[in-house]
Amino acid sequence: MKKRNVLLKICSLLLFLGYFSGLFTASSAYAQEDILTITQNAGYQTNEFYKPKASIVIEAQTGQVLWEDNPDLKWNPASIAKLMSVYLVFEAMEQGKFTLDTTVKATDNDQAISQIYELSNNTIVSGVDYPVRDLLYATLVQSSNVATVMLANLVTANDEAKFIHMMNDKAKELGMTNSTFYNCSGAETGSFNGYYKPEGIDQNADNVTTARDLAILSYHLLKNYPDTVTFTSPTQITIMENTPYAEVLENHNYSLPGLAYGYEGADGLKTGSSPTGGFNYAATAKREDTRLIEIVLGVGNWEDQEGELQRHAFGNAIFDRAFATYEYKKLLSKGNNTVNQEEIILDQDFYGVLQRNTEPAFNLSADKLTVETGLTSVSPTIKAPSSNFKYAKKLKALQNSTLLKNVKKKNGLSTFFVNGLLIILGLLFMALAKLFRKEPIEASSSKKFSPIFALGILFILAGVVLSIYTVVVGPWI
Known part of the structure; x- marks a missing residue:
């Protein structure tokens, strides 16, 4: 009888250990699921050769990281660097230096740059006035190097080196701690045949950044200048309409709805490719109240142009994962609420990122309300969502x-x-x-x-x- 009891206990113990071992194995397998597996499971045909070197997905309102893989790897972003130039252009317009309708008169140098076959460009004719609006479309839709140079020269009154310094200063200001810029467009300045040559800047150096830093840049660009998507979302657009210089531009972001890898809600941002950087992709998409930003770097290599399409397969797949897992929504309404058994009064509606089908866990600290998500911020300078409140009592x-x-x-x-x-x-x-008081007829020694x-x-x-x-x-x- 004793032996039987001992055997039963041993069997129970083994079953118990086996059960939890299985759980651990399953969770480990899930944790080790990489971007290649996710993309293949999403139905895209791809393989190890095209696997990105780095990637990240963040929520656009809060800057919280929903996915990351090697996000701090230093990499050449190629034409995604144009997003920093565009940021400075929008900032200059915000400061009142010029408007979308301001025109830039093309120079002989601009025309010469537009004719360099090796560079992505649009047609520019010397002496013609090009509106800032059209140059922005050329920069973001066509990835035109000459349009980017013309805008940069407008910002700094043709001081090419000053603009590069502005790019690096802005990177530091935004919290892009692993980025250095050597040119305004993503193409080495040495490839401009001397027509664009910022003084004192290394002519053969590639821009250097990371997936995290590009996500930080995209976050601030969309937050501060939401009209950016107006210039990144067209699949095709005609610039210089009703002039002899009208030109149709085609977007290389094939995840835009209607194109080869069309993705629901996609409306930007920028692609980039180069011999040293492979194929890169900065994207944003919005569904309901949730807008996401993603960066995918180093897909395939320059010799195999299939990487131009493959970057969108990886980008779409991790977008799918993030949209399916998280949502940005209103968590509490303005006014009276009960949080952690406390009656509180909020100054405004409180929004945040939450894993789908879960209930929020709130923190009340001093006069700040926050929500526990287990997510980290893409940058220490971008704080998690919080709201002022007062205890009702x-x-x-x-x-x-x-x-x-x-x-x-x-x-x-x-x-x-x-x-x-x-x-x-x-x-x-x-x-x-x-x-x-009546005075007596005869004087009296005592008063009444x-x-x-x-x-x-x-x-x-x-x-x-x-x-x-x-x-x-x-x-x-």
Whole structure:
């Protein structure tokens, strides 16, 4: 019997260990699922050769990271660098330096750059005025290097080196800690055949950044200048319409709806490719209230142009994963709410990122409300969502206290008024007593007692005593 019990216990223990071992194995397998597996499971035909070197997905309102794989790998972003140039253009317009309708007169150098076959460009004719609006479309839709240079020169009055320094200064300001820019468009300055040559800048150096830094840049670009998507979303657009220089531009972002890898809600941002950087992709898509930003770097290599399409397969797949797992939504409404068994009052509606089909866990600290998500921010400079609040009980107590003070103040004024009336009344009675006192026909050594005069004295004494009481103790009414 003893042996049987021992065997049963051993079997139970083995089953118990086996169960939890299975759970651990399953969770480990899930945790180790990489971007290649995710993309293949999403139905895209791809293989290890095209696997991105780095990737990240963040939520666009909060900057919280929903997916990351090697996000701090330093990489050449190629034409995605144009997003930094565009940021500085929008900033200059915000500062009132020019507008979308401002025109830039093309120079001989601009025309020469537009004719360099090896560079992505649109047609530019010397002496023609090109609106900033059209140059932005050329930069973001066609990935035109010459349009980017023309915009950069507009910002700095043709000081090419100054613009590069502005790019690096802005990168530091935004929290892009692993980025260095050497040119404004993503193409080495040495490839411009001397027509674009920022003084004192290494002509053969590639721009360097990371998936994380590009996500930070995209976050600030969309947050500060949401109209950016107006220039990144067209699949095709005609610039310089109704002029002899009209030109149709085609977008290389094949994840835009209607194109080869069309993705629901996609409306930007920028592709980039180069011999040293392979194929790269910065994207944004919005579904309902949730907007995501993703960066995919180093897909395939330059010799195999299939990478131009494959980057969209990987981008779409991790977008699918993030949209299916997380959502940005209103968590609490403005006004009275019960949080952690506390009655609180919010100044405004509170939004945040939450895993789908889960309930939010809130934190109340000092006067700040936050939500626990287990997610990290893409940058220390981008804070998690929070909202000011007041404890309902404390607010009510404060209101009651203020009301009581106001009542006491009002009562105090009323009391002093009554006290004053008593004194005035006393003085009046004393005056009346003297006025109506009848003098005897014959002089008398003793004066008659006057009750009116005595009553006046009593009123005055009462007014004085009650005034002292009000000052020392408080209102007596």
